[in-house]
Amino acid sequence: MPEDASVRPALATDASDAPTVFVSPRLRCRHWAAGDRAALLAVYGDADAMRWVGDGSVLTDAEADRWLEITARNYARRGYGMFALEDRATGELVGFAGLVHPVDQAEAEVKYALGRAWWGRGLATEAVRHLLEAAAARYGLGEAIATVAPANEASQRVLAKAGMTRRADRVEPDGTRTRVYGCALPPAFAVQLVTAANRDLLDRVADGVFDHAVQGEHLDAFLANPAQLLAVAVTDGTVIGMASGFVHGHPDKPPQLFVGEVGTADAFRRQGVAAAVVDALLRRARELGCREAWVATDAGNAPARGLYRSLGGEEDADVAFVYLFALAADPRVPGGVQAGTDRDAPADLAAARPEPVDRRPGR
16 A cells, blocks of 8 residues: 655645646546545445455555555655546546555556446546556656456456556465566657757757757757756657756745746647656756746646646736847848747647746745
């Protein structure tokens, strides 16, 4: 069940604010929220269902509190852990699924449990299949396993239908046997932060990632400033997505990350690329001591707003006005100056190319 970690962040207070992991035809998978405690006790308090879990005992109140705390730590430590599964049609919480590392085992292990009312509908297979896709595309995992009691034939069918294959049984210290399933997860892409040492990643860039072709002198100037960050998604030696940002220092508060641009090649939309590169920027910003990050996008850009919410962003309802100052002519654009907008970005990139706005994001 729960595993330990070393930091102590908080879960979202409300389920609507919890980051989304994936959306499947019938399910929304999201991070746990503080309000999930009752559902956790209901699902893992079912003695009939728990006969296949651990020693078969039901979850206690104290264990539920501990599990919520540990899951929040796992989100901060690895970016993933146990997740909640909601019925998309009703918003009702139907169960839980996730990726954990019991006692820090090397392989991520798939876990799931559904409320009794949701059994027999194929939801477990749907959840595990999409969870494995997220493990590769969103979290960069190369392998996942699942363990099951030899007598639990229903769960074995779920794992097989989801694409996992049986491996050698594991003999536990008490002599009992545990059936092990696993699968390799070839990454759809790899995410890297660009530095002067690996700048040649930008030698091959798919169309649509940047507004214009990458120019060496501009790239060198960008990378020479340690406050500027660039994360790219790469597959088969080609950059298919990027997110850039700038760490702002302030005389009166901790540094903040401003996410400037996000772009994904047309052929790789809706595959978690934008989420992965933005998440890489957020992680690096935390390492650099940033206490918050911000980004601006059009009110009508629903895909962009959905992306930022899925990563834990909170929308500021204040209206902001954008002012463009023409400081120099742009020879590439008739008439001189190119305005930075979202209009040329593919709709689902969650692309945000904001100019400075007349508000103080750190207030």
